[in-house]
Amino acid sequence: MKAGGLLRIFCVLGFIFLYAPILSLIIFSFNESKLVTVWGGFSTKWYGELFRDPQILGSAWISFQVAFVTATLAVILGTLAAYVLVRFGRFRGRALLTGMSTAPLVMPEVITGLSLLLLFVSMEQLIGWPAGRGKTTIIIAHVTFCMAYVAVVVQSRLAGLDRDLEEAAMDLGARPVRVFFDITIPVIAPALVAGWLLAFTLSLDDLVVASFVTGPGASTLPMVIFSKVRLGVSPDINALATIIIVVVAIAVGLATWYMRRSARNG
């Protein structure tokens, strides 16, 4: 089993490379010492410090609001896009719509951010909306790229949905709208939940796009962290990062579990 042994070693090395930095971050978040690199004993004081910092709490609340609204809007728009792409067969501009709806997946964030900023500025000059930049503009920006992810996830689920189910419902007397809410939505629900969680974490994580399109008074959590770290890494950032990692891990874990469970139940 020489090959197997070697494989195992590489596997372990790979995981260490990926997760050691995160692990050290989590460990040092419980460090007593103010020096980030020197272990001074176990303590949870940085977590306490964190929750007394109004700037952190405020931006966390903004981030949460933005992520929540973004995820919800992205699921609605992404599902509609997916439905059109899967169900409407060949229509004029289908290839264009496919390309446009998935483009944000590969578009560099800097370009997305910059172009949206330019759009918002010129829109404000032309029609007076959005007046200034803040949470609204961040949400709009986030929805543009999050809905692409949702569309991809929902599209695959929708393509796998047995058309007979919808026809059967129609045959039993349900009108198309009824069929959509009674049959289509419940059957693709796992993809909707997974898409929502995915959009939520993407929005929560984003720094670049948000930095471009935000305005005064609407700093998201990643922005606050970034600006703090530029002044030097303080241990309370480790604590904050740990919390974020836990939240994101739970969301991703839930999304995966939900997708798997529904795949099993067919």
Added chain:
Amino acid sequence: MNETVPVALRKPWAGGSEPPFVRIQKITKRFGDFTAVEDVSLDIFKGELFCLLGGSGCGKSTLLRMLAGFETPSSGRIEIDGQDMAGKAPYERPTNMMFQSYALFPHMSVEKNVAYGLQRDGIGRAEAHDRATDMLKMVQLSQFAGRKPHQLSGGQRQRVALARSLVKRPKLLLLDEPLGALDKKLREETQFELVKIQETLGVTFIVVTHDQEEAMTLSTRIGVMNEGVIVQVGEPSEIYEHPGSRFVADFIGSVNLFEGRVTEDKPDYVEIAAPDLGGSIHVGHGVSCTVNQQVWYAIRPEKVRLSRERPESRRNAFEGVIDEVAYLGNLSIFRIRLANGVLVRATRANLSRYDDEALTWDEKVWIAWDDTAGVVLTR
């Protein structure tokens, strides 16, 4: 009309004043360049169990889907119970359909699946529950009412699908390969159950199937389809014993086909020269044909007699050698090679458990048949 007499005995299709329940008039369906169903006209009567039989891609499912309203005919007219179905959506039609995939809603329990159609009609929760429960009792699934479809076996799912499509008491039930996904044993049991339910409820059934045995067992009448066209319509025995074309003769059951030319055409008999057999076939009744016309003689394997001695009658008797014997338990299939190399199939019921005299490989035998046993086909 007399409703108490079963439709299979009433035979309204043979003539009479009873109006057809389903009237399909010159229906054509094209998908782009492809014609799936071509100029099909069909009358189906109340209480019938009508089978649309054909190979895959013959258009039978498309025809069924047009009756259900999932496809719109390119031209033609469908009437159900005197009502024109043009422009009627599936949810407005007096039909229900049982899908080949069963299409049970995976997120609903068995009972919710069955009650779904009733609730769409605005029937209250309590009454819907009662009727669903009754229907589940009829298909013997009462104890599974709370289960989800994925917790059921194939046979149980089939019965849920049947219950769901019957619970609304449709005037017409459309079944797409209803027994296709079941194994042989279960299929045979379910066939009889299906007929029983159909007779009890008096609903008109239209069944699509590719399985000729299923069609023979179930139906009052069969419509054989090929390449989008109805080739022949008739009662099972009619289709089997009086096929109208080589396609039908070959598609339903197995058959020996010999090509030949009419040499004598008399009102009470016909003589056909068949090079395949190395002789001539005597047909003991008149046939509408002309001398020298090319015809095909179709004879079923079970109507071919085998004997070691030369039969008394010299007519329709030919000599050959047994090429192959297949023992199927209830009967044996023989393949007899004639002098010119043509193979003829014959079957024999295994009447005795100990048959020392059984015909076997490489034996010389005579094949023979009655002069009314076969069918003369002109196309």
